[in-house]
Amino acid sequence: NFSLRFLNENGGALNECADRGTAISTKMRRILIALVAVQLAALIWLFWWGNDTVPAPLSGVTAQCWQPLHSTNQEHVAMMSMTAGLPARFAACVRANRLAYAKRHGLEYCEFREPLAYTASFSWQKLIGLKMLLNDGKRSTVWYLDADAFLANMSISVFDRILARYPHKHAIFTWDYTQLKGVQAGVFLLRNTAWTGSLLERWYASWRLVTPNKWYSDRFALHSWIALNSAEAAGHMAILPCSAMDSVPLCSHQADFVYHGATGIHVSAKRKYDDLFARMCAHAKPVRGDPRLSGSLVTFPRHGHFNSSLRRHRMRLSLMS
Numbered sequence: 001n002f003s004l005r006f007l008n009e010n011g012g013a014l015n016e017c018a019d020r021g022t023a024i025s026t027k028m029r030r031i032l033i034a035l036v037a038v039q040l041a042a043l044i045w046l047f048w049w050g051n052d053t054v055p056a057p058l059s060g061v062t063a064q065c066w067q068p069l070h071s072t073n074q075e076h077v078a079m080m081s082m083t084a085g086l087p088a089r090f091a092a093c094v095r096a097n098r099l100a101y102a103k104r105h106g107l108e109y110c111e112f113r114e115p116l117a118y119t120a121s122f123s124w125q126k127l128i129g130l131k132m133l134l135n136d137g138k139r140s141t142v143w144y145l146d147a148d149a150f151l152a153n154m155s156i157s158v159f160d161r162i163l164a165r166y167p168h169k170h171a172i173f174t175w176d177y178t179q180l181k182g183v184q185a186g187v188f189l190l191r192n193t194a195w196t197g198s199l200l201e202r203w204y205a206s207w208r209l210v211t212p213n214k215w216y217s218d219r220f221a222l223h224s225w226i227a228l229n230s231a232e233a234a235g236h237m238a239i240l241p242c243s244a245m246d247s248v249p250l251c252s253h254q255a256d257f258v259y260h261g262a263t264g265i266h267v268s269a270k271r272k273y274d275d276l277f278a279r280m281c282a283h284a285k286p287v288r289g290d291p292r293l294s295g296s297l298v299t300f301p302r303h304g305h306f307n308s309s310l311r312r313h314r315m316r317l318s319l320m321s
Helices: 002-049 088-105 122-135 194-209 217-228 230-236 269-280
Strands: 064-066 077-082 108-112 141-145 149-151 171-174 187-191 237-240 258-260 307-309 314-316
Touching: 077 088, 077 122, 088 108, 088 149, 088 269, 108 122, 122 141, 122 194, 122 217, 187 194, 194 217, 217 230, 230 237
Parallel strands: 077 108, 077 141, 171 237
Antiparallel strands: 064 108, 141 187, 149 258, 171 187, 307 314
16 A cells, blocks of 8 residues: 555656656767767778878978998998987987997988877878888888887897898888787888888778777787788798897897887886986997087997896896997
8 A cells, every 4th residue: 555655646756757867868879879970970081081191291300310431231221210209318328329330330320300290190100201211212221210129239230130131021020029919010121112112001001900099000000911911921021030120028039139128008108218218328428429420429338248037127238339
């Protein structure tokens, strides 16, 4: 009797609450449908009208290059790095590291100190810089190195270790510390060929294959392109173990040539560069040198070794000038 009386007395209020709940859920459904429609429209617009070609750099942006004073190399190889937005002292250390190696082995070094585009994320802008350096026809090969990659042993020649062993490969990359993680895109060599120019364009266009992600997009796009074009990639590309020239912290081999301090998304940019500077640059001493090549050249300890406890991220670097 009580239940019946409660329902009779409050039935109208209960019905009103139910109607209101139905109205709210209907409104939420409409909002969600509208959001999904907007996202789909944006994806369709990007798919059909998005930029598929590597864009030109911003007006007035050029690379600052240091030419080798003496070189007997048959290939004109240019090292390339991007230091836009990096702390000044860290950028100077990167420059010194590149120039010390370039001077010793007769390489050119080119550096982009300003953003190359405002419509492409920083990780994609290297493709714009690579296209610039390759298109002028002066260079037979461009060796790209992320700013957090350091030449750890100046005595090793990139010609002897890499280029001479793969004379017919147009592009040379490395795997991550395990092939399951895919191909690294932080240190690699591109020879100046028509196929390489095509690769840059198709790599840039392959952003459609990946979910937009500001950390992994360019690298995952490259890995996806290789997977979808495996026969072509095998004919034109060499993909080496990480220890060959891109020893990331979890690389299972001794990093005796290029150490790449990639830390992923788990470390803030400031902490990362402060840590790298402390380990790799803090004890460098400035020296006087040929202004045509040295710039802000610094020397590093002549003795010692590169000893890395990779899994604990405890590293000691000795750069030999």
